[in-house]
C-alpha cells in the first residue's frame with residue numbers, strides 16, 4: 001500500500017510567519033520576476049565583458065566585470081527569499097525567458113556605446129520590476145523583502161546613472 005502522502009501545498013500552509021498565504025504567493029511571484037530580470041542582466045553584462053571592442057575596451061571590460069559580479073552575487077539572496085516565503089525559486093533558462101521583462105543580449109555583439117545603452121535600459125527595467133513589488137511587500141509588513149528591494153533599487157539606479165553618464169558628451 002502506498003503511504004499516504006501530504007499534498008504539495010501542505011508545506012506552504014504550515015508556514016506561519018505572520019504573512020498570509022496570498023501575500024506570500026504574490027511576493028514570491030514578484031521576486032521570481034526580479035530574479036529572472038537580474039539573471040538576464042547578469043548574463044548580458046558578462047557577455048558584453050567578453051565581446052566589447054574599441055578604444056574604451058579597457059574601461060568597459062573592467063567596469064562590466066564589476067557589474068556582472070555584483071549581479072551574480074545578487075541572485076542568491078533573491079532566490080533564497082522566495083524559499084523563505086515557502087515557494088519554489090525558478091532556475092532554468094526557459095523559466096527566466098518567460099518571467100523576465102528584459103530582452104536577451106543580441107546574438108551579434110553591438111558597438112561599445114550601444115552595449116552601454118542596452119545596460120542602462122536593463123538596469124532601469126530591473127528597477128521598475130523591483131519597485132512594482134514594493135507596495136505588496138510593504139502592506140504585508142514583509143520587512144526582509146522590502147529591505148532586499150531597497151538594496152537592489154539602490155544598486156540598479158546608481159549603476160544606471162554611471163552607465164548613462166558614459167553616453168553624455
Ligand SMILES: [Fe+2]
Pocket residue numbers: 049065
Ligand atoms: Fe574576464
